[in-house]
Amino acid sequence: MGTRWRIRKRTFAHVLTVDPVRQAVHARAAALNQPACLLTFRSPLDEIAGLLAGGRPFYKPDWSPNVMGMVLEPTTDWEEVGELLTESYCVLAPKRLAAQVGPPAPPTG
Template identity: 70%
Template sequence: MTAPADVPPEFLDRLRPICRELPESYEEPAWVGVRWRIRKRTFAHVLTVDPDHQMAYARAVATDEPTCVLTFRSPVDELHALVAGGHPFYKPGWGADVLGMVLGDGVDWAEIGELLTESYCLLAPKKLAAQVAGPAGLCC
């Protein structure tokens, strides 16, 4: 079992290459867990939720046990579609465009790559977002 807010190294090992390849993105410790930013805007945040310490996260995820989660930005229509599909996606109680995802066995890392690239593109300056090629050859 992980300590409060500790992120399993195997998740960080998968997230880091995804986030590092985005122009001018950087990693830093967050108030809890780890976050990736473009300029001063967070486009991805990973942490292990401890219901005794991160109660808002625990309520959003509906867990009473430590659970590793990833939050990021998403277009509202896509956010609603993913949340409607249920686990592993959930809607945190903050930010209209913030989407959460429980990380665990069976995670689709290709999908996470697409979701984090899209999150980055929503927050990055247009000049940087234009440097990112999405599935259609354009940033998200």
């Protein structure tokens, strides 16, 4: 179901299309009543409240303290997605590998 990117056996990103009837757990977490494309990723615990404060497209699944979700829509900011995925990788990667990636670059503009 969907596509996962992992470090060892732990998922740092997962993209899937959710049908509320067939994938009720994901649909409830994202408050969906129609099919949608979702991205789940890891976030540092101190950043979760900030992401949730903006509301949709972000949501908080309850299956892990540092897992966040995002509804992918036509208006999705792909630069932000890149930053979130880089950070998600760094949350799970061994320190040596995370150091090679470094923190996401600050937004330009």
